[in-house]
Amino acid sequence: MPSTRDEHATSDPQAFWSDFVLPRLVLTKGVSPRDKSGAVTVARQVLNDELSAMHLAMCSIRTRINSLCPISALPAELLVHILELYVSTKPAGSCVDSGGHLGWIEVTHVCRLWRDTALQSPGLWSNVCFKLGSQWTELMLARVKSVPISVHWDETEGTQESLDFISAHLRHTRELSLAGWPTILKPIIDTFPSPPATLEIMELGADATITVVEGSNFELPGSLSGHRLPSL
Known part of the structure; x- marks a missing residue:
């Protein structure tokens, strides 16, 4: 039977x-x-x-x-490469004004396979976004784990909380671009590990609307100026 x-x-x-x-x-x-x-x-x-x-x-x-579906037969490394290409063309937070504010992160809502693949690929989250709010910033930093990250922060868009996130992850920051008042940037720079072996690119600047006043400049800390930085 x-x-x-x-x-x-x-x-x-x-x-x-x-x-x-x-x-x-x-x-x-x-x-x-x-x-x-x-x-x-x-x-x-x-x-x-x-x-x-x-x-x-x-x-x-x-x-x-x-x-x-045919795409589910792709090797995991090939799917990751495709996602990497998409990340480069549609970064998170790049389309806030048009409503597609999540950018490439939207692919994690397509299906379980794509979501699991993205969550298991820390490198996809390495370009940390601050435009989506502190919750997303914290989530991206958690998903990137210890992979080297790229940070682009502007005083006109960032918050004090985002500065705290940056300071906490300077040890594995590969690219750092900061724009704002020197008095705001100095506390971040002072927290750099000694020496910052991961750092390859660093840009410090003022927003176009900022007028630099006398005495607002600062010197780089010894962790940056007093060591040999082979990657920078």
Whole structure:
């Protein structure tokens, strides 16, 4: 005799899922909208929990469908290379005014494979964005792990919180570009590790709207000026 599993595999999908859900509906059997003891609220929560569970089941089916697409047969390293090319053409935060503010990060919402690939590739997150808010900045810095990062910060767009993020990750910063008041930039520069072996490019400048006043300049700290910097 065929097993229950075999019967499910050959049965009509609609009939299968209709039969499957009936025992779950029994959990709220007998509850009436006229009940005043809180049973209605509990029943609605139970049913919403069932919907959430079914949504996860549907996601699993969609994932399986996507796994049968030709692109899913690409080697992981090739998919990463494609994503790297997309990152370079559509950086995060580059299209804020047009509504596509996430830029390349939107690919992580396409399917589970692309999301998992992006999350397992720290290099994709190395160009840290400050335009999307501190939550996204912190998330990108967490996903990049210890991979060398590129930081481009402008006083007109950044916040004090973003400066704190920069200071905390100077040790693995490869490219640093800062624009703002010297009094704002100096505390960051002073926190550079000694010597900053990862740093390859550094640009310090003032915004076009800033008027430099006497006494606002500062000297580079010893961690930058007092050591040999082979990468810079």
